[in-house]
Amino acid sequence: xxxxxxxxxxxxxxxxxxxxxxxxxxxxxxxxxxxxxxxxxxxxxxxxxxxxxxxxxxxxxxxxxxxxxxxxxxxxxxxxxxxxxxxxxxxxxxxxxxxxxxxxxxxxx
Amino acid sequence: xxxxxxxxxxxxxxxxxxxxxxxxxxxxxxxxxxxxxxxxxxxxxxxxxxxxxxxxxxxxxxxxxxxxxxxxxxxxxxxxxxxxxxxxxxxxxxxxxxxxxxxxxxxxxxxxxxxxxxx
Numbered sequence: 341x342x343x344x345x346x347x348x349x350x351x352x353x354x355x356x357x358x359x360x361x362x363x364x365x366x367x368x369x370x371x372x373x374x375x376x377x378x379x380x381x382x383x384x385x386x387x388x389x390x391x392x393x394x395x396x397x398x399x400x401x402x403x404x405x406x407x408x409x410x411x412x413x414x415x416x417x418x419x420x421x422x423x424x425x426x427x428x429x430x431x432x433x434x435x436x437x438x439x440x441x442x443x444x445x446x447x448x449x
Numbered sequence: 450x451x452x453x454x455x456x457x458x459x460x461x462x463x464x465x466x467x468x469x470x471x472x473x474x475x476x477x478x479x480x481x482x483x484x485x486x487x488x489x490x491x492x493x494x495x496x497x498x499x500x501x502x503x504x505x506x507x508x509x510x511x512x513x514x515x516x517x518x519x520x521x522x523x524x525x526x527x528x529x530x531x532x533x534x535x536x537x538x539x540x541x542x543x544x545x546x547x548x549x550x551x552x553x554x555x556x557x558x559x560x561x562x563x564x565x566x567x568x
Contacts, residue, residue: 344491374556383540383559384492427491429557435480435504437557439491 343367344430346440354448357418361443363428364410373404373411376427378442384427388413418447451475453560455541461566462531469527470563474543481524482557483516484540485509492540498524531567538562 346363353359365373376384388395390402390411401414411428425442432438454473462468474481479500484492495514496506500521510516513531518524528535542557 348489383562386556386558389556429491435497435499436482436494436507437492438494439484441489441491 341366342440343438344428344440346426346428346443348441348443350444350446352446352448353418355418355420357447358414358416359418359445360412360414361426361428361445362410362412363430363440364408365428365430365438366409367430367432367438368409369432370409370430371433372431373402374429374431374437375400375402375411375413376429376439378425378427380425384439387426415445418445420447420449423447453541453543453558455539455560455563457563458561459564459566461568463568464531464533466531467527467529468531468565469525470539470541470565471523471525472541472560473523474541475545475558476522478543478545478558479521480544480557481518482542482544483524483526484542486538486540486562487536495526528565531565533567536565536567538564 373390375387377387378384388402390404394403399416403412423446425444427442428440429437456471482497483495486492496516498518513529516526540562541560544557
């Protein structure tokens, strides 16, 4: 079993839809959590850090559930430009981050 | 541009050759990371530095791989005797130890990567 797991998708949604991704992690000592966005053949770009209390940035909401060891990302009012691969990353405090393999989202007109 | 930069962006080499990649982190960041990514996978951790000290190396990093950060600024990753299985995107990231509400666990910012193809 991988340390960080994501549903690879693809998620195909119409513009304006709400879509949610989950990411589960196995290391209960994990301390910080992040969502990255990666476009095809580009580097990952930090989308959001995930705080214990949850956080929101415009159409994006991230939540952390420590008891069940998962983080989630909710995208409201999807735009065509949201089409990308979304990677979650988990850091157990040793510096490195452990990434999931990503969830692919395609938003269609 | 004050982001992370990497050079070269693309490298094609023949099996058995040595290659070296360079990463220049965001200037005020003291942590620097190397990852490798293949198609359909997330980035896999290779090694990281805090200032000039190499603090952790992955088991993925065979003895053909070596990384340095001699002055605590830019870093190099060298692969000796390349193999076809080394073909991947090599990503560098940097973070600031004291940035963000979770001090010591700062967000990482990636460079554009070096795409290596071993023929």
